[in-house]
Amino acid sequence: MRKRVGFLAVLTWGSSAVAQYEPLPPPPPPSEPVAPPPVYEAPPPPPRRPAGKTPPPPPRYEVRPNSDPGYHVHDGFFLRMAIGGGWQSASIGGDTTVSGAGGIFNLAAGGAINPNFAVHAEVFGMITPSPKVEVSGSGSGTWKNTDFIHVGIGPGFTYYAMPSNIYLSATIAMAKYRMVTRNGSNTSDTTYDSDLGWAVKGALGKEWWVSPNWGLGLAGQFTWVVVPSDSTLSSGKTTGPVIGLVFSATYN
Numbered sequence: 290m291r292k293r294v295g296f297l298a299v300l301t302w303g304s305s306a307v308a309q310y311e312p313l314p315p316p317p318p319p320s321e322p323v324a325p326p327p328v329y330e331a332p333p334p335p336p337r338r339p340a341g342k343t344p345p346p347p348p349r350y351e352v353r354p355n356s357d358p359g360y361h362v363h364d365g366f367f368l369r370m371a372i373g374g375g376w377q378s379a380s381i382g383g384d385t386t387v388s389g390a391g392g393i394f395n396l397a398a399g400g401a402i403n404p405n406f407a408v409h410a411e412v413f414g415m416i417t418p419s420p421k422v423e424v425s426g427s428g429s430g431t432w433k434n435t436d437f438i439h440v441g442i443g444p445g446f447t448y449y450a451m452p453s454n455i456y457l458s459a460t461i462a463m464a465k466y467r468m469v470t471r472n473g474s475n476t477s478d479t480t481y482d483s484d485l486g487w488a489v490k491g492a493l494g495k496e497w498w499v500s501p502n503w504g505l506g507l508a509g510q511f512t513w514v515v516v517p518s519d520s521t522l523s524s525g526k527t528t529g530p531v532i533g534l535v536f537s538a539t540y541n
Contacts, residue, residue, distance in 0.1 A: 360501045360502075361498050361501065362404060362405075363401055363404060363405045363406075363407065363449045363451075363541045364401045364404055364541070365400065365401060365541065366400055366540070366541070367397070367398065367399045367400050367401055367407040367409055367447070367539075367540070367541045368397070368398050368539065368540045368541070369395070369396075369397045369398075369409075369447070369537055369538070369539040369540075370395070370396055370537065370538050370539075371393075371394070371395040371396075371508065371535040371536065371537040371538070372392070372393065372394050372395075372535060372536060373392075373393045373533050373534050373535030373536055374390065374391070374392055374393060374533060374534065375390070375391070375393045375415060375510075375531060375532050375533020375534065376388070376389070376390050376391075376531070376532055376533070377389070377391065377415050377417055377437075377439065377529060377530070377531040377532075378529045378530060379437070379439070379466060379514070379527050379528065379529035380527065380528055380529055381518050381525070381527045382518050382525035382526070382527070383525055384424065384425040385422065385423070385424050385425070386422070386423045387417075387420045387421070387422050387432075387437050387468070388417075388420060388421050388423075388529075389417040389418075389419065389420035389421050389437065390417065391415050391416050391417035391418060391437075392415065392416050393413075393414075393415045393510075393531075393533040393535055394413065394414055394415075395411065395412070395413045395510075395535060395537075396411065396412045396413075397409040397410065397411040397412075397445065397447070397458075397460075398410060401541065405448065405449040405450075405451055406446065406447075406448050406449075407446065407447045407541065408444065408445070408446050409444070409445055409446070409447065410442070410443070410444055410445070411442070411443065411444075411445045411460045411462070411490075412440070412441070412442045413440070413441050413442075413460070413462070413490055413512070414438060414439055414440035414441065415438070415439055415531055415533070416436055416437075416438050417436065417437040417438070418435075418436055419431055419432060419433050419434070419435060420432055420435065420437040432470065434470060434471040434472075435468060435469065435470045435471070436468070436469045437466070437467075437468050438466065438467045438468070438469070439464060439465070439466050439467075439488070439512075439514055439531065440464065440465060440467070441460075441462035441463060441464035441465075441488040441490065441512070441514070442462050442463060442464075443460055443461050443462025443463055443488075444460065444461065444462075445458060445459055445460030445461070445462075445490075446458070446459060453495070454495065454496045454497065454498070454504065454506075455493075455494070455495050456492075456493075456494050456495075456496065456506075456508075457491075457492070457493055458491065458492040458493075458494070458508075459489070459490070459491045459492075460489070460490045460491075461487065461488075461489050461490075462487065462488050462489075462490065463485050463486075463487060463488075464485070464486055464487055464488035464514050464516055465482065465483045465484065465485050465486065465516055466481075466482075466483040466514070466516055466527050467480065467481065467482050467483070468480070468481040469481075483516040483517055483518055483527055484516060484517040485516065485517075486514065486515050486516025486517055486526070486527075487514075487515055487516075488512055488513065488514040488515070488516075489512065489513050490510060490511070490512040491510065491511055491512075492508045492509065492510035492511075492535075493508060493509055493510075494506050494507060494508025494509070494535075494537060495507060495508070496537065496539060502540055502541060503538065503539070503540055504538075504539045504541070505536070505537070505538055505539075506536070506537045506538075506539065507534070507535075507536055507537070508534070508535050508537055509532075509533070509534055509535075510532070510533050510534075510535060511530065511531070511532050512530065512531035512532075513528075513529075513530055513531075514527070514528065514529055514530075514531065515527075515528045516528075
């Protein structure tokens with residue numbers, strides 16, 4: 290009996306000893322080595338220049354919009370055409386007034402004698418259809434089928450203030466009035482012509498370049514006309530103002 294108990298005790302102690310000294314599990318495989326960060330070398334220093342010498346300045350480049358010497362310059366041949374609208378009034382002999390709105394036309398041609406300063410001959414005028422007529426002591430009315438016209442021709446000048454391209458123009462001209470009444474197809478028209486007188490026209494405008502030599506613009510103009518009246522209408526003079534707004538196209 291004692292032998293059996295002793296054997297069991299030895300067997301139990303041996304099992305616990307074996308369990309205590311079981312081998313550990315193997316370690317995990319090693320991970321892949323991480324590459325070290327790249328090493329950046331500083332760039333070599335610039336070469337040292339000799340003492341007393343400085344580097345030359347960088348080249349300068351001039352940007353020109355166009356190599357044409359006449360590009361956006363008022364020189365050479367001058368041509369200006371203008372159309373628009375306005376209002377005119379003429380006092381005939383002091384007792385009759387003809388007035389109304391109508392169309393304006395201008396045509397000037399010449400040449401520049403200095404940059405931005407041109408002299409030219411100009412034709413200008415205005416046509417007022419069916420004007421209003423007021424006669425002192427007799428009331429007023431409208432002359433239907435009638436055109437009231439003034440026209441002038443003479444020398445003038447135009448000066449441009451650059452670079453704004455604002456211009457001032459003036460013309461002194463021989464001028465006259467004409468009144469034409471259309472009487473129908475069976476009878477001839479009735480025409481009243483004044484004798485030659487004079488007129489002064491001024492304009493102030495602004496233009497914008499649309500090509501190397503063409504400009505488009507807008508101008509206000511004023512004209513004063515003084516002419517001898519048609520003898521069938523009055524023995525006095527016919528005088529009056531003309532004001533208008535025109536669109537212009539200028540080649541220069």
